[in-house]
Amino acid sequence: MKISKRIGPLGVHAILLTYTVIALFPILLVVMNSFKSKKGIFRDPLAFPDATTFDLVGFEKVIARSSFDVYFSNSISVTVISLLLVLMLGAMAAWALAEYDFPGSDLMALYLAIGIMIPIRLGTVSLLKMIVAMGLVNTLTALVLVYTAQGLPLAIFILREFMAQIPNDLKEAARCDGVSEYRIFWSIILPLVRPALATVAVFTMIPIWNDLWFPLILAPGEDTATVTLGIQQFIGQYVTDWNAVLASLTLAIVPILILYVIFSRQLIRGLTSGAVK
Amino acid sequence: MADITLSGINKSYGKVEVLHGIDIDIKHGEFVVFVGPSGCGKSTLLRLIAGLEPITDGVLKIAGNTVNDLTPSQRKIAMVFQSYALYPHMTVYKNMAFGLTLGNKGPLGGLFGGGENKKLIDEKVQKAAKSLQLEDYLDRYPRELSGGQRQRVAIGRAIVRDPNVFLFDEPLSNLDAALRVNTRLEIAKLHQDLDATIIYVTHDQIEAMTLADKIVVVNDGNVAQFGSPLELYHHPANKFVAGFIGSPSMNFLEGTVISVGNKNIEITLEHDGTTVHIPAHPDTTDIGDKVTVGVRPEHMQEGTDLSFKLKAKVNVVERLGDASYLYLDNGDKDPLCIKTDGHSITKPGDIVEFCSDFSAVHVFDATGNALSRTTTDSRYTAPQLNIKN
Numbered sequence: 009m010k011i012s013k014r015i016g017p018l019g020v021h022a023i024l025l026t027y028t029v030i031a032l033f034p035i036l037l038v039v040m041n042s043f044k045s046k047k048g049i050f051r052d053p054l055a056f057p058d059a060t061t062f063d064l065v066g067f068e069k070v071i072a073r074s075s076f077d078v079y080f081s082n083s084i085s086v087t088v089i090s091l092l093l094v095l096m097l098g099a100m101a102a103w104a105l106a107e108y109d110f111p112g113s114d115l116m117a118l119y120l121a122i123g124i125m126i127p128i129r130l131g132t133v134s135l136l137k138m139i140v141a142m143g144l145v146n147t148l149t150a151l152v153l154v155y156t157a158q159g160l161p162l163a164i165f166i167l168r169e170f171m172a173q174i175p176n177d178l179k180e181a182a183r184c185d186g187v188s189e190y191r192i193f194w195s196i197i198l199p200l201v202r203p204a205l206a207t208v209a210v211f212t213m214i215p216i217w218n219d220l221w222f223p224l225i226l227a228p229g230e231d232t233a234t235v236t237l238g239i240q241q242f243i244g245q246y247v248t249d250w251n252a253v254l255a256s257l258t259l260a261i262v263p264i265l266i267l268y269v270i271f272s273r274q275l276i277r278g279l280t281s282g283a284v285k
Numbered sequence: 286m287a288d289i290t291l292s293g294i295n296k297s298y299g300k301v302e303v304l305h306g307i308d309i310d311i312k313h314g315e316f317v318v319f320v321g322p323s324g325c326g327k328s329t330l331l332r333l334i335a336g337l338e339p340i341t342d343g344v345l346k347i348a349g350n351t352v353n354d355l356t357p358s359q360r361k362i363a364m365v366f367q368s369y370a371l372y373p374h375m376t377v378y379k380n381m382a383f384g385l386t387l388g389n390k391g392p393l394g395g396l397f398g399g400g401e402n403k404k405l406i407d408e409k410v411q412k413a414a415k416s417l418q419l420e421d422y423l424d425r426y427p428r429e430l431s432g433g434q435r436q437r438v439a440i441g442r443a444i445v446r447d448p449n450v451f452l453f454d455e456p457l458s459n460l461d462a463a464l465r466v467n468t469r470l471e472i473a474k475l476h477q478d479l480d481a482t483i484i485y486v487t488h489d490q491i492e493a494m495t496l497a498d499k500i501v502v503v504n505d506g507n508v509a510q511f512g513s514p515l516e517l518y519h520h521p522a523n524k525f526v527a528g529f530i531g532s533p534s535m536n537f538l539e540g541t542v543i544s545v546g547n548k549n550i551e552i553t554l555e556h557d558g559t560t561v562h563i564p565a566h567p568d569t570t571d572i573g574d575k576v577t578v579g580v581r582p583e584h585m586q587e588g589t590d591l592s593f594k595l596k597a598k599v600n601v602v603e604r605l606g607d608a609s610y611l612y613l614d615n616g617d618k619d620p621l622c623i624k625t626d627g628h629s630i631t632k633p634g635d636i637v638e639f640c641s642d643f644s645a646v647h648v649f650d651a652t653g654n655a656l657s658r659t660t661t662d663s664r665y666t667a668p669q670l671n672i673k674n
Contacts, residue, residue, distance in 0.1 A: 178370050181372075182372075182383075183356065184335060185358065185363075186356075186446075187358075187384065200374060
């Protein structure tokens with residue numbers, strides 16, 4: 009009885025630990041090998057860097073031989089601007105769908121939900137045509153527009169569910185207080201769905217940061233390349249500069265990690281503040 | 286002055302009509318309680334007055350102006366909700382001040398502020414906090430307060446707006462019994478201090494009786510009766526009000542009219558065939574009509590001292606100390622209840638003789654409407670109170 013009670017949580021932890029190891033292993037491998045010399049990488053890829061293999065040549069190459077700073081700032085601005093647009097427009101649309109009953113609101117919600125099911129990449133050809141027609145090829149604006157469209161359906165879906173759960177009394181109390189509908193949204197609804205906003209932010213930013221597809225098609229120019237695209241120059245048909253690839257990948261992890269920490273804090277704070285009634 | 290007039294108020298949700306032509310006249314400074322069973326429409330009526338739901342038909346006037354199409358804040362009402370509805374992410378101070386910081390001027394409906402100036406707001410909030418003993422809690426968040434304190438904050442938020450009308454939607458339902466009594470007294474005191482018109486919704490008839498200047502008994506979307514608490518208690522207009530006001534509720538016995546006089550009526554009861562002479566105006570009832578007679582438990586006693594005598598078996602005895610309630614066998618109908626002395630030694634299974642005064646008896650015709658009583662016995666009629674207004 010006692011043993012079987014203990015096995016349950018142990019089993020769960022064993023499974024979770026295994027998953028964590030599997031998930032973290034490639035990242036660890038990348039980070040570990042980025043600090044090694046080429047010989048060190050190929051002789052024993054699984055070893056930690058030591059005195060003989062430690063080498064920062066990868067980072068030096070990345071910084072010296074490519075416009076990594078440009079890629080980096082491109083990635084950051086595309087991610088941050090898309091994220092802000094997704095959160096703002098998504099929250100506003102979600103609020104409208106959750107709170108107001110207008111003709112066709114259900115159809116509209118369904119239409120937006122379809123975006124979750126159909127991958128945006130299916131529309132690449134027509135997207136490219138549109139971007140060309142608008143004269144936005146090789147601009148970051150093109151990427152921001154596409155990523156905003158890509159992120160909105162899920163954002164609206166999640167936020168709408170959260171907003172529907174906010175007690176009616178709160179909105180009605182605000183209306184009795186003479187609070188305008190805009191103000192209700194900004195001052196009452198948004199602060200209350202902060203945990204949901206953090207969730208949406210995390211789910212939205214990671215695919216944007218990691219995307220290779222759209223930068224390759226819509227903005228492959230040297231000035232507009234993002235980090236994921238920029239790294240490709242180190243991968244050649246015949247020779248791949250593994251030091252540089254691994255070093256740039258390691259660098260690319262940093263900003264997204266920082267953003268994640270910021271949002272996950274919001275997430276936890278939001279959850280605990282709601283728990284105490 | 287903020288008189289409120291409801292004339293012919295109808296409310297429908299789709300094809301379902303939930304309020305059927307409500308007419309109520311509320312004077313400035315009155316404390317009016319809407320009371321009725323769950324689902325009778327009393328909360329809907331309050332929300333119509335608040336402006337949270339559109340009125341389907343009829344005219345609502347506040348202070349002489351028709352306000353059907355105005356928003357809640359334009360109607361200058363303040364509402365206190367059952368769930369308190371405090372903004373969870375704001376401190377007590379901000380909760381109370383929030384409504385004042387916004388004006389309706391400026392772009393996007395005052396999104397960027399434009400309300401009253403800070404000093405004036407602070408003055409109002411501090412004053413309200415003082416009167417509600419919330420001064421020490423102004424920096425706390427609602428989650429750090431007890432139920433009673435949250436309720437006071439909700440009331441404070443209403444006070445600072447200085448409204449024409451206060452609306453309370455079952456404000457005490459979420460409090461425990463002791464706190465409920467305290468808060469009830471505070472609300473009564475608040476009414477005296479503020480000299481404001483208050484409309485209060487509850488399903489608890491004790492709250493209704495203790496707080497109200499006037500009670501509106503709502504039943505199934507209609508006003509069953511509108512009057513002072515004692516009027517309702519002594520002169521219920523129909524069987525529903527008679528049964529709803531008073532606890533335990535009124536005893537009902539079926540009977541048939543056997544003779545009608547000018548100011549009295551003679552009825553044979555189905556219970557045991559007794560004949561009773563009730564001082565009531567017969568109105569349109571005639572010999573042979575089915576009627577219901579009603580007597581309050583507190584107007585009955587054990588023994589045979591009074592004019593209206595009955596006999597029945599005791600099923601249950603509830604001893605409360607100061608009084609005991611005897612529940613008597615009444616066939617397949619609701620049991621009869623007598624409020625008797627706390628020292629009564631009657632026990633379940635006993636056959637007791639009990640009695641009441643014919644003057645204490647109410648008669649209701651087949652449609653449930655009360656026949657007007659003609660008794661002059663001051664024990665069974667509403668006293669004339671000299672209340673202000």
